[in-house]
Amino acid sequence: MQTIAVACPLPIESAVFFELPGAPAKERFCIPYVKRSFAGVRLVAATSGMGMTNMAGCVQFLIDSFAPDALIVSGIAGSLNPELGVGDIVLGETLSCLECSRSVIAECAPCAESFHSDEALIDAATKALRKHGFAERPTVSALASESLSALPFGTDEEHSPRYCTGTILSSNLFTTAPDLLQEHRCTLLGDCEEMEGAAAAQLSARACIPFLAVRSISNVCGEGYSELNDAGARMEKAARLAAKIVLDTIGIYASGDSPAS
Numbered sequence: 001m002q003t004i005a006v007a008c009p010l011p012i013e014s015a016v017f018f019e020l021p022g023a024p025a026k027e028r029f030c031i032p033y034v035k036r037s038f039a040g041v042r043l044v045a046a047t048s049g050m051g052m053t054n055m056a057g058c059v060q061f062l063i064d065s066f067a068p069d070a071l072i073v074s075g076i077a078g079s080l081n082p083e084l085g086v087g088d089i090v091l092g093e094t095l096s097c098l099e100c101s102r103s104v105i106a107e108c109a110p111c112a113e114s115f116h117s118d119e120a121l122i123d124a125a126t127k128a129l130r131k132h133g134f135a136e137r138p139t140v141s142a143l144a145s146e147s148l149s150a151l152p153f154g155t156d157e158e159h160s161p162r163y164c165t166g167t168i169l170s171s172n173l174f175t176t177a178p179d180l181l182q183e184h185r186c187t188l189l190g191d192c193e194e195m196e197g198a199a200a201a202q203l204s205a206r207a208c209i210p211f212l213a214v215r216s217i218s219n220v221c222g223e224g225y226s227e228l229n230d231a232g233a234r235m236e237k238a239a240r241l242a243a244k245i246v247l248d249t250i251g252i253y254a255s256g257d258s259p260a261s
Contacts, residue, residue: 003042004250005068007058008243009050009196012236013075016243017045028065031058039251044068048196052097052172055196059203070121070210070253073200074246076238077168077192077215079154080185083137084162084217086154087238089245090192091125092117092168092213097198098184099172115201118210121253122165125214128248129163139166141189148186154220166191168213170198174225181221193221214249216242 008014014032018025020043022036033046044066048058055073062068077090084090095115096102102113140148169190175181184190197213204211218238219228228235 001040001042002069002254003044003066005062005066005071006043006045006074006246007048007055007062007071007200008045008074009048009055010075010239011047013239013243014045014047016240016247017043029057029061031061038247039254041250041254043250051195052170052199056199056203059200063203063207063209068209070118070212071200071204072121072211072246072249073197073213074242075194075196075215076218076235076242077194078219078221078223079192079217080169080181080221081137081140081164081166081191082143082151082153082155084154084164084191085156085159086217086219086234087161087241088217089129089134089163089242090168090215090217091122091163091165092197092201092215093122093165094167095170095198095201095213096167096188096190097170110202110205112205115198115205115211117201117212121210121212121249124253124257125212125245125249126165127252127257128245131248132161132245134161134163137162137164139164139189140185140191141166144189149182152220153181153185153222154217156220164191168197168215169193170196176222176224178222192217212249214242214246216245
């Protein structure tokens with residue numbers, strides 16, 4: 001039986017997994033976690049806490065304790081893609097860390113400046129999204145021939161659900177300055193920004209564990225942290241959406257209905 005681990009930064013992001021039937025949550029190294037049976041796999045879900053260090057500690061705990069066959073990060077993010085808005089999804093084909101000298105980090109195993117999600121997991125997530133009526137939109141990379149500095153960081157217009165398979169940028173800073181966000185988007189072509197994914201992707205790559213990042217857009221980048229905290233219902237809705245897409249992804253992946261799964 002496969003074991004799949006899911007790491008989520010916040011309790012609102014892990015709630016759907018903790019609500020699945022099973023034994024009460026446990027805690028180790030200040031990391032709450034649950035073990036569940038779902039779709040024929042052993043599912044272990046944990047709440048890491050915010051930031052790269054917290055996520056790295058959580059992922060190493062999951063790897064050491066449960067030897068997962070795949071690892072998924074589920075949660076919310078701020079959009080940098082002008083085609084996406086609240087309730088849309090970014091699948092992290094590529095994940096990059098902002099506050100580091102990437103070429104220096106790449107001198108150590110796994111010797112990469114950025115990290116990537118597993119193709120079979122992306123395929124399963126894409127099937128899950130399409131099942132729920134999500135339409136694919138261009139990535140920032142695909143829009144790079146246009147003047148990115150003239151494009152907004154997201155859309156507030158009403159629209160049917162959308163997704164893209166692109167680049168997630170991870171930062172230990174909650175960035176709101178437009179000039180800095182534009183720099184991040186123009187240099188690394190990020191579709192969204194969050195605070196943990198690259199750490200999880202790097203540790204998964206070191207351990208040769210298939211990885212996937214699923215982020216639901218809770219806000220357009222530039223919104224202040226206090227404003228976001230005041231929008232609790234919106235954050236929770238986005239967090240639960242990401243988790244439900246992850247559960248569907250696990251079901252498809254475990255069934256073998258994706259290449260190389």
